[in-house]
Amino acid sequence: MRQWRNVLFVLIFFCLLSGCGAHRAKRDLIVLLPDQNGKGGVITVTTQGGSQILDKPGYGIEFDDLNKPPVAPKPVEEKEVSDVFAAALSVLPDQTGRFILFILYFERNTAKLTHESNDLLSQVQKTIKSRNSNEVYVAGHTDLVGTEAYNAGLSSKRANTIRDLLVSSGIKPKTLFVSSYGKARPLVPTKDQVPEPRNRRVEVIVR
Amino acid sequence: MNFNRIGKLFVPLATIFILLSMGGNVSPVCASPTVATVQKASGTAAIVRQGQTMSATVGLEIRENDTLRTGPNGSIGVIFRDDTLLSLGPESALVIDKFVFAPGEGKFSIVLRMIRGTAAYLSGLISKLAPDSAHFETPTASIGIRGTRFVVRVEGK
Numbered sequence: 001m002r003q004w005r006n007v008l009f010v011l012i013f014f015c016l017l018s019g020c021g022a023h024r025a026k027r028d029l030i031v032l033l034p035d036q037n038g039k040g041g042v043i044t045v046t047t048q049g050g051s052q053i054l055d056k057p058g059y060g061i062e063f064d065d066l067n068k069p070p071v072a073p074k075p076v077e078e079k080e081v082s083d084v085f086a087a088a089l090s091v092l093p094d095q096t097g098r099f100i101l102f103i104l105y106f107e108r109n110t111a112k113l114t115h116e117s118n119d120l121l122s123q124v125q126k127t128i129k130s131r132n133s134n135e136v137y138v139a140g141h142t143d144l145v146g147t148e149a150y151n152a153g154l155s156s157k158r159a160n161t162i163r164d165l166l167v168s169s170g171i172k173p174k175t176l177f178v179s180s181y182g183k184a185r186p187l188v189p190t191k192d193q194v195p196e197p198r199n200r201r202v203e204v205i206v207r
Numbered sequence: 208m209n210f211n212r213i214g215k216l217f218v219p220l221a222t223i224f225i226l227l228s229m230g231g232n233v234s235p236v237c238a239s240p241t242v243a244t245v246q247k248a249s250g251t252a253a254i255v256r257q258g259q260t261m262s263a264t265v266g267l268e269i270r271e272n273d274t275l276r277t278g279p280n281g282s283i284g285v286i287f288r289d290d291t292l293l294s295l296g297p298e299s300a301l302v303i304d305k306f307v308f309a310p311g312e313g314k315f316s317i318v319l320r321m322i323r324g325t326a327a328y329l330s331g332l333i334s335k336l337a338p339d340s341a342h343f344e345t346p347t348a349s350i351g352i353r354g355t356r357f358v359v360r361v362e363g364k
Contacts, residue, residue, distance in 0.1 A: 026362055028345060033356040041330065041355020047348045064362065066347045085358040088296035088327040091284035093246035098290050099332050137310040177311045185313055187338065203336060205310045 029084075031060035031076045045070045100127055102204040103187075104162060105197060109145075111157040114197075121162075125169045127206050133175060135207035138162050140180035143199035144192050152182035162202045242306035243269040243287040250297070251278025269303065276300045277324065291317060291331030291341075299324020300363075304344070308333060320344040323363025329356045 032043055034057040043054040045061050050069030054061050058078075063070035082089070102124045104117040113121065128136055140159030142151040159180045167173050186199040245254070245267040252263040255274040261267065263283050269275070277283055277299045284294035289308040295301060305318035315337040319328075321344065334341045334354040343350040345361045 026360070028347060028359075028361050030350060030357055030359040033358060035354075035356050041334075041357075042351075042353040043355060043357060044351040044353075045348050046351070063345075063348045070348065081358060084360055085296060085325050085327060087282045088294045088299075088325045088358065091247040091249065091282045092294040092327045092329065093284045093286050093292050095292065095329070096286060096290055098286075098288075101332055101335055139310065139313055179311060179313060181313050185337070187336075189339070205332065205336075 155180035247284035250281035252283040289331040296325035
């Protein structure tokens with residue numbers, strides 16, 4: 001009789017240890033990895049209980065309960081990453097570079113390229129020519145200062161400035177698809193009327 | 208004989224299908240474009256589209272609402288149209304809830320729903336052009352992705 005009671009205790013003990021019942025042994029896990037180009041990304045994990053931000057490569061967040069906030073980021077050992085994710089990582093395709101993105105920035109309130117972006121322009125032209133691309137998207141944007149109507153005009157002017165510069169360098173107009181979005185699609189979200197240099201831009205996507 | 212049976216099944220099935228595709232929120236199959244292609248596959252790996260399972264082979268095209276699924280020894284790697292890279296390890300399932308890459312209209316969105324298993328992800332152009340438009344859903348959490356490389360494990364049920 002007593003023996004059986006001991007067995008039962010041992011069973012309960014192991015049950016608690018292994019986390020059977022309501023809790024699973026392993027929790028859901030997300031790990032931020034270093035990016036090839038060195039630019040760290042940002043991951044936000046949100047449950048109904050709250051959210052956590054993950055912005056350090058090599059760190060991970062555990063989460064597995066809808067109603068509880070995710071656990072704060074912790075360093076995850078490389079070995080654990082390779083143990084758990086080896087199969088997935090081994091079939092992650094190589095980057096194809098099907099598209100190349102250039103972002104050209106403008107001086108405030110003008111369709112005049114910044115100094116740095118002016119230098120980048122020759123690289124854009126070279127890329128289009130070397131890829132022999134017949135699909136190039138040119139999209140104009142502004143920051144959130146000013147009215148919608150004004151910025152619609154400004155973003156269109158910026159996009160067409162780039163279009164004209166590309167055409168004058170010998171790129172065929174029919175390969176260029178020009179569009180503009182005014183203040184509707186900031187790259188860096190800001191409040192209205194906030195000047196933000198990173199939003200004064202033309203995106204050139206070269207296929 | 209077998210052919211006859213298939214033939215008999217075909218008419219009602221086709222009718223159901225036509226009715227379904229007229230149902231408003233179910234979009235016709237032919238209208239959904241390719242959003243990604245299979246680049247690598249090993250072991251048991253499949254694409255499930257509207258209840259039909261196709262074995263994943265290199266070059267197979269993937270559409271919105273498709274489910275990627277792997278068996279105990281399976282893995283699969285895909286490339287989306289915007290150069291986003293995604294791979295799954297064994298015993299995994301993931302649904303492509305949404306994928307929009309329309310640079311001419313300035314529309315960008317990617318929503319992936321992980322049901323279980325392991326995955327690796329490397330952002331493509333969508334994350335660079337519309338940083339708040341890339342999402343990864345799990346049974347318990349919603350994950351916002353701003354231009355990055357990560358791995359994720361979901362235990363599932």
